[in-house]
Amino acid sequence: MLWFDIISGIVGGLMLILAFLAINSKKLINSVLLLSGLSMLAVVAFVMLKAPDVAITEAVIGSGLVTSLFVFTLLSTRKEAKK
């Protein structure tokens, strides 16, 4: 019980730090990648809360698909700015 609180405190604190950095970072791509790291930590939190179904779904969607959609949007607009 004590170990659970310690590890969940570490995971929660890291998540808060990553969220703050993602909101306040200057470059958009850094913000998107920090969001990807945040959702990987959320997977750890879901596994600790005994929710394996949700953890699998979040691992596939949060760190893979959503990040790639953000990156595609940034890529397609970057080239228009160059022209």
Add this chain to the structure above:
Amino acid sequence: MIQYAAILLFVLGLYGIFISTNTIKMLVSLNILEIGLNIFIISIGFNYQGIAPILSSVSDTGLIYVDPLPQALVLTAIVIGVGTTALGLAFAKSIYQKYQSFDLNDMEESL
């Protein structure tokens, strides 16, 4: 402990939506808010002695499970989150094609 972190994550996402003027930043903040909310909903049904709600061949009566209902709700909420994020990004891209910028302040000037 993780429940408090989830609530603070939710509030931080709300702060990001209010404070940022960039559409991509707003969507990132919306995702942060969603993650915090999901963790909070799951933590409502948690029990220290509980195990994951999956019956195995050895398990019998007398075991404590965590609440499976919040997990079922969050499972669908995550998949809906992809849809809303994709729709928001599509709007952001079409806004960019009109104003050549993601920033809301630039749009005001060209109006």
Add this chain to the structure above:
Amino acid sequence: MTIAGYVFMIIGGLFFLLGGLGVLRMPDTFNRIQAGTKATTLGAFSVLIGVGLVNFEWSWIAKIIIIIVFIVISNPIGSSTIAKATYYSKYKPDNLVQDDLEKRGDE
């Protein structure tokens, strides 16, 4: 059998630790890729073999073999793609002695 499995898991954890240290300490991107991929391959294999020894059942071993094949294919592809992307983004380390890819052209 169980003790051997736990020994394998501890070895895998040590490999992961060394890989993390290598990523922190190495000077440029190419060296970091090298440290990271070696540690990932060996560490993941050791942990998976340890899990298979602790739970010695056919259903577990079949899944572990599939995971190992996945890592064997995906890890070289990913690291080579990162290296190539780093090269094409005009990043060159300071102490580069010989650049073979420049002579050979795009391939």
Add this chain to the structure above:
Amino acid sequence: MKKLFGLILFMGLGVLIILALNNTISFPKFGSVDLSDRVADAYLDNDNVSEVGSANIVTAIVVGYRGFDTLGEVTVLFISALGVAFLFSFKKEKRLDLKFKPNFMLKHGSKLLFGIMLVVSLYIITHGHLTPGGGFPGGAIIASGVLLLYLADDKFRSNIKGFKVLEGVAGSLFVIIGLLGLILATSFLENFIASGTVGQLLSAGIIPIIYVLIGLKVGSEIASVVDNFLTEEESA
């Protein structure tokens, strides 16, 4: 300065939420939940489990007890995919140029990886009522496999019309199975196939069939969204 003030204000809001939730009777203390006064107690009852036949209780809730909710959820996903396709519809479209020349190893290794991902996703979908996983993560894994093919080959376009047809067929079969429940049994989406013993692959009645359909629908929808994000208007 304005940002700092906003941060302090919102942190104060968070502290107020924590204080408000801590001292109420209806809100339980973290980690000591008593399931006996909740609705989940009925789902975890032994008679109910043997009636539904699904070892994974989350799957039993998502598809069995709340199948109508899931139908609405899939519809929401369908509408958002439709909106994305609407916003990205151009007269002449072409594939987004990533300016990256794939080498031999990437092109052929990614096809091998796509096969493994497809097998894993099929395993996850068909074992949704026994192990963690099911239609939603399996469909998302199919979509990430398609995304891998898009990233590995700069000329690749998937058959987008085939995805649309697959999505429509899966969605209509979902509704047809629900209507069969209305005809053969008493209510919409009711289980009309005998649920075998708990823990076997061929058990749980219509739950595996519906979860396979959900997996196909989610996978094709997210894959078509990815395809839409990788197209742009041809400027020529």
